[in-house]
Amino acid sequence: MRNIPYRAFEREFLENAMKHAIPVNAMFELTPLCNLDCKMCYVHLQDPSVKNRLLSGDQWTSIMDRAFDLGMFSALLTGGEALTHPDFFRIYHHLTDRGICVSLKSNGILLNDEALDHFRKVPPTTLDVSIYGCDDESCRAVTGRGIFETVDRNLRAALDADMPLRLMITPSSHMLPWIEKILRYAASFGVETRVNVYLAEPYNNTGRKKEDFDLTADQVMEILRMAGKILPDAGQAGMDDDEAPEEKAGSVSAIDRGFLRCAAGRTRFAVSWEGIMTPCLQFPKEMISENVLEHGVAEAWKNVHARTIALCAPAECADCDIREECVWCPVKHGHAAPEGRCDPRMCELEKRMADLWREKENAH
């Protein structure tokens, strides 16, 4: 028996999963409901009848058991606000009792003493909490509610309880007036903080549109530079960590490889609150999706995986200057993706970000 560094193990583990098409990681969107109403949210629904259509705890654990049989080792529970699902802790403990590494994404409002009691007994792998403001005014501008004090208190209690806390900031046009203060507020916790600059196109039934909260490339670059100074260790580029590419750009272009070089659809899937499997959360359902309630998890994964590896990046990527650095991702390119095109605004942003990375590398 030998000890190897975790990174080396992780690489070997993922390569093995890739080779055998094992979905070692799954994302479960337990609910589209939320106790906030963020203006840039891609999923939150307000239709009260949704409550009656949520999958029950039994349905979720049955889906998760089938994912376990396929080789799932880690799971992300998300929403909406995952903690609002009536069976959240039953689902959580069902997974941890089977040795699954469980991460949670939350807005922190329900991260109260009762929730912390559960997490003290059985800690999650990561507790990702989104920060929306640095005071009630900024929180209200983004989420519709003055929740600053509640979240601040809960975050500090989670830190005191040694929770594996990670903060997430998703800048949008509504957050802009306070962005520097919010970054400084996040830095005050002294934990890993990620800045997610890729805003997803909201689902059609949300009534929201990305253009209403989107940022320009200039604004994104300014935020990234600011974050680089205030949060030197922040994850600045890319989707948040769980969606980040596991293979960095190298000598083979996305065109040659046929598809984006990330885990989506290859060693990972997501299941929406309605039981729809996609390669990852936010992935355009019109491109690849399977209903696990109708087809079962194993059959759905087989089809999602097969369709994922058959996908090609848009032809226009072949001549692009940053084809070696950019990972084409249907989530980033929104409505253009299902038509096999790039969103020019996203290409502009990717080019600017590639410049920023080169600049940073040269500085080092």
Next chain:
Amino acid sequence: MHIKEGFILRRIPGMNIVMPTGENIRHFRNAVRLNDTAALVFEKLQQGESAGDAAGALASKYGIDIREATEDVESVIGDFLELGLAGE
């Protein structure tokens, strides 16, 4: 000799990995990768079988001498004890 409560052996193509379960996650924050021999021993011990039974199973599966199998099992058990997977 026994495998402690709160562990599960996961077998997927190409890998055998022991994960902590439930409240043991709080105490044992690692995963342990086992080769096929160690995985077989882990499985036998977790099923309540003795080290001798595990050696017999190993000898039978790989067609090796029982003394050699016993040495292998003892070595693996030493590793399990060191890692905190097993207790006396």
